[in-house]
Amino acid sequence: MFATASATAQPTALPKDLFAAIEQLKKDLNAVVLAHYYQEPDIQDIADYIGDSLGLSQQAATTKADVIVFAGVHFMAETAKILNPDKLVLLPDLEAGCSLADSCPPDDFAAFKSAHPDHLVISYINCTAEIKAMSDIICTSSNAVQLVNQLPLDQKIIFAPDRNLGRYVMAQTGREMLLWQGSCIVHETFSEKKMLRLKMEHPDAEIIAHPECEAAVLRHASFIGSTTALLKYVERSQSDRFIVATEPGIIHQMEKQVPKKHFIPAPPEANCACNECPYMRLNTLEKLYLAMKNQTPEITIPAAIQDDALAPIVRMLEMSA
Ligand code: 13P
Numbered sequence: 669m670f671a672t673a674s675a676t677a678q679p680t681a682l683p684k685d686l687f688a689a690i691e692q693l694k695k696d697l698n699a700v701v702l703a704h705y706y707q708e709p710d711i712q713d714i715a716d717y718i719g720d721s722l723g724l725s726q727q728a729a730t731t732k733a734d735v736i737v738f739a740g741v742h743f744m745a746e747t748a749k750i751l752n753p754d755k756l757v758l759l760p761d762l763e764a765g766c767s768l769a770d771s772c773p774p775d776d777f778a779a780f781k782s783a784h785p786d787h788l789v790i791s792y793i794n795c796t797a798e799i800k801a802m803s804d805i806i807c808t809s810s811n812a813v814q815l816v817n818q819l820p821l822d823q824k825i826i827f828a829p830d831r832n833l834g835r836y837v838m839a840q841t842g843r844e845m846l847l848w849q850g851s852c853i854v855h856e857t858f859s860e861k862k863m864l865r866l867k868m869e870h871p872d873a874e875i876i877a878h879p880e881c882e883a884a885v886l887r888h889a890s891f892i893g894s895t896t897a898l899l900k901y902v903e904r905s906q907s908d909r910f911i912v913a914t915e916p917g918i919i920h921q922m923e924k925q926v927p928k929k930h931f932i933p934a935p936p937e938a939n940c941a942c943n944e945c946p947y948m949r950l951n952t953l954e955k956l957y958l959a960m961k962n963q964t965p966e967i968t969i970p971a972a973i974q975d976d977a978l979a980p981i982v983r984m985l986e987m988s989a
Pocket residue numbers: 719720721722794808809810852878880893894895896
C-alpha cells in the first residue's frame with residue numbers, strides 16, 4: 669500500500685509535560701511569557717507575569733528578554749511589538765482578535781477624526797496599531813480617568829473606541845468627550861436582570877464590574893475598575909462573596925489570592941458561555957508551546973505606522989508613571 673502525502677505528514681509531537689517543555693524553551697530562547705487575566709488557568713500558571721493591559725505594556729516596555737510570548741489578544745501583542753520593534757513577539761493564535769478593536773475600522777475613524785480637527789484623540793489600548801497611529805494618547809481601563817484629568821479643561825477630546833468606558837470616564841471626570849460608538853461583545857452580554865436576581869439569592873455579595881460594561885450594569889457595582897484593580901479590591905474588601913462582571917478568567921487569580929472568598933461570574937443575557945472572551949480563549953497551552961518551539965506566529969508592524977503608533981503609547985507610559 670502506498671502512503672499518501674497527507675498520511676505521512678506528521679503533526680509536531682507534543683511533549684508529555686508541556687509545563688516543563690515551556691520552561692525549557694523560556695531558557696533556550698531567553699523568552700518571557702506575558703499573560704492577561706482572561707487566559708485559561710494553565711496559561712496563567714506558566715506565565716512570568718500576569719496583568720491587566722497597563723501592567724502588560726509596562727512589562728513589555730522594560731523586559732530584558734529577547735523573545736516576548738504574548739498570551740493575550742492581537743492588540744496586546746501588537747503593543748508589545750510597537751514597544752520592541754527589534755524583538756521577536758509571538759502570539760499563540762493569530763486569530764485572537766478583539767470585537768472592540770474590530771468596532772473601529774481605520775478608514776471610518778480617519779474620516780471621523782478629520783471632521784473634528786480641533787479635538788485631541790485619546791484611544792483605549794483595545795484598538796489596532798492603525799488607530800493608535802492616529803491617536804495622541806493611549807489609555808487603558810486603569811489610567812483613563814487619571815489621564816483625562818491631566819488635560820486642560822478647554823481641550824476638546826475624542827475618546828475611542830469603547831463607548832462604555834468613554835461614558836464612565838465622562839461621569840468620573842465631569843468632562844464632555846466625543847465618543848466613538850464601539851463596544852466589547854463580552855462586556856455588553858451581562859444581564860442586569862439576571863445579575864439582580866443573583867444578588868437577591870446572595871444578598872451578602874458585592875457586585876464588582878469592569879468599566880467596559882454597560883451603564884445599566886455599572887450602576888449596581890460597588891466597585892468599578894480594571895482587571896488588576898478588581899483583583900486588588902477583592903483582597904482588601906471586607907466582603908466574602910462577589911458577583912464579578914467581567915470575563916471570568918480573572919476568577920482563577922482571585923481564587924488563588926483569596927482562597928477563602930467566593931466568586932460568582934455575572935450571568936450573560938443568553939444561556940451561553942458568552943461571558944468568556946472567544947478571542948482570548950483561542951490561546952491554549954499547546955499553541956503556546958508550539959509558538960515557542962516554531963517561533964511563529966510572529967507579530968509584525970508596518971514600518972509606515974511604527975513611529976506614529978509608538979508615540980501615544982510612550983505618552984501614556986510617561987503620564988501614568
Ligand atoms: P484591562 O485593562 O482590565 O486589562 O482590560 C482589558 C480588556 O480587554 C477588557 O476587556
